[in-house]
Amino acid sequence: MLDSSNDLLETVKQAAYEAGALLREGYSLKGRIAFEQKGASDFVSYYDTAAENIIIDCISSVFPDIAFLGEESGLTPTDSNYTVIIDPLDGTSNFLHGVPHFSVSIAVTKGNELIIGVVYHPLLDEMLWASLGTGAFLNDTPLATPEPRPLNEMLISTCLPYHAKGDCTIAISQLAALMPQVAGIRSPGSAALELASTSLGRFDAFWSQGAALDFWDIAAGVVIAREAGYTVTDLSGEANPAQWNSLIAAHPEQHGQLLACLTSC
Numbered sequence: 001m002l003d004s005s006n007d008l009l010e011t012v013k014q015a016a017y018e019a020g021a022l023l024r025e026g027y028s029l030k031g032r033i034a035f036e037q038k039g040a041s042d043f044v045s046y047y048d049t050a051a052e053n054i055i056i057d058c059i060s061s062v063f064p065d066i067a068f069l070g071e072e073s074g075l076t077p078t079d080s081n082y083t084v085i086i087d088p089l090d091g092t093s094n095f096l097h098g099v100p101h102f103s104v105s106i107a108v109t110k111g112n113e114l115i116i117g118v119v120y121h122p123l124l125d126e127m128l129w130a131s132l133g134t135g136a137f138l139n140d141t142p143l144a145t146p147e148p149r150p151l152n153e154m155l156i157s158t159c160l161p162y163h164a165k166g167d168c169t170i171a172i173s174q175l176a177a178l179m180p181q182v183a184g185i186r187s188p189g190s191a192a193l194e195l196a197s198t199s200l201g202r203f204d205a206f207w208s209q210g211a212a213l214d215f216w217d218i219a220a221g222v223v224i225a226r227e228a229g230y231t232v233t234d235l236s237g238e239a240n241p242a243q244w245n246s247l248i249a250a251h252p253e254q255h256g257q258l259l260a261c262l263t264s265c
Contacts, residue, residue, distance in 0.1 A: 005110075005115065005131065006131075007062070008063060008066075008108060008116065009116050009118075009131050011058065011059055011062045011063065012059065012084070012106050012108060012116055012118050013118055013127060013129060015054065015055040015058035015059050015106060016104045016106055016119075016120040016127065017127070018054050018055075019051040019054045019104045019120075020120045020121075020122030021122065022050055022051050022054060023047055023051060023095070023102065023122045024122045024123065026045075026046075026047040026095070027095060027098075027122075027123065045089075045092065045095070045096060047088075047089055047095065048088055048089045048092055049072050049088075051088035051089055052070045052071070052072045052073055052086055052088035054088075055070075055084075055086050055088060055104075056068055056073070056076075056084075056086070059084055063080075063082075065079070066078065066080050066082050066083070066084055067082065067083040067084070068083065068084045068086065069083055069084070069086065069215070069216065070086040070216070071086060071087050071088065071214070071216045072088065081111055082108060082110055083108065083109045084106060084107070084108050085106070085107040085108070085109065085215060085216050085219045085220070086105070086106055086216060087104075087106075087192060087216040088104060089102060089103075090102060090104070090105045090119075090190045090191060090192040090193065090217060091103060091189050091190030093189060094188075094189045094190065099189065100123050101188045101189055101190055101193065102121075102122075102189075102190050102193070103120060103121050103190050103192050103193040103196075104118075104122065105118070105119050105192035105193075105217070105219070105220045105221070106118045106220055107216075107219035107220040107222075107223060109219075112242060113132070114132070114219055114222055114223050114241065115131060115132040115223070116129075116130070116131045116132070116220075116223060117129065117130050117131075117219065117220035117221065117223025117224045117227075118220055119192050119193055119221060119224060121193060125139075126138060127139055128196040128197070128199060128200070128224050129224065130199075130223050130224045130226075130227035130228070131223070132223065133227075134227065135228070136224050136225075136227040136228035138199075138200060143200065143228050144229075145228055145229030146198075146199075146200070146201030146204075146228075146251070147201075148204070148251040148253045149204050149254075151181050151182060151254065151257060151258075152181060152182065152183065153183050153204075154182045154183055154204035154205060154254070155182070155183055155184045155186065155202075155203055155204055156185050156203060156204060156206070156207065156258075157185070157186045157187065157188065157194035157195075157197070157198075157203040157205075157206045158171075158175075158185060158186070158187050158194075158207055158211075159187060159191045159194075159208040159211035159213060159217075160187045160210060161210045161211045161212065165211070165212050166210045166211045166212045167209070167210045167212075168210060169210075170209055170210045170265065171209065171211065172210075173265040174207070174209060174210065174262050174265050177261050177262065178258075178262070181261065191206075191208065191213055191217045191218060192217060192218065192220055192221045193221075194206050194221075195218060195221030195224070195225055195247075195249055196220065196221040196225065198225050198228065198230055198250075199224050199225055199228030204250070204251070204254070205249060205250035205251070205254065205258055206221075206225075206247070206248070206249045206250075207235075207246075207247060207248040207250075207258065207262060208246065208247050209245070209246035209247070213247065215241065215242075218241065218247055219241065222241055222247075225249045229251070230250060230251060230252070230255075231250060231251070231252045231255040232247070232248070232249040233247075233248060233259075234248070235248055235259065235262055235263055237259070
């Protein structure tokens with residue numbers, strides 16, 4: 001039985017730290033890590049599965065009845081109303097190629113509601129986290145909602161499709177619609193980290209439609225962005241992530257303008 005959501009939050013944060021420590025160790029071997037290919041440009045290494053196992057072991061040792069949905073292990077159902085959503089290494093391609101941009105992403109749902117999000121950048125030792133109704137934090141520092149910028153000053157992040165995964169046509173049309181209007185568009189390669197980083201103002205918005213993102217790619221970042229004051233929906237305006245096949249996170253003053261631009265394609 002889960003007695004305290006705060007205890008669960010602290011356990012999730014500890015699990016992210018422990019998985020991140022393993023990834024830091026693995027990153028030092030860059031270029032020499034064995035991996036398997038799950039699909040077109042879809043890789044999995046020892047570190048993906050080992051980090052996920054660390055997270056599951058850490059959380060289940062405190063909350064043995066909780067359910068898990070992991071990118072590598074799939075769904076482990078229980079009678080619990082709580083489910084831990086895990087992307088143990090978001091940015092595997094970056095990790096394998098020695099690009100220092102990847103994260104551990106863990107979210108928790110209670111019923112159908114996202115209540116906890118933790119995204120940890122192990123190389124910078126930066127943990128972005130939030131729980132429903134308490135605001136967003138960087139490590140121990142509470143975050144204020146970043147000031148909105150006008151569209152022509154905005155730096156926006158996205159995930160782009162590749163090979164057989166996603167819709168290149170819609171991604172290209174949306175890029176063409178935004179590129180003349182904003183200060184820059186970035187696709188660094190860890191959706192969880194980019195979405196969560198809107199809470200820091202490093203990106204003014206995040207969107208994705210062409211890329212085929214899974215729930216574990218975005219769940220933690222959605223909690224953090226929302227608790228930082230951002231509006232997060234899909235491109236039809238739907239607020240429930242379980243119904244999404246697209247995503248936009250932006251300051252409330254800019255959300256509508258960006259949504260109109262992206263849906264005009």
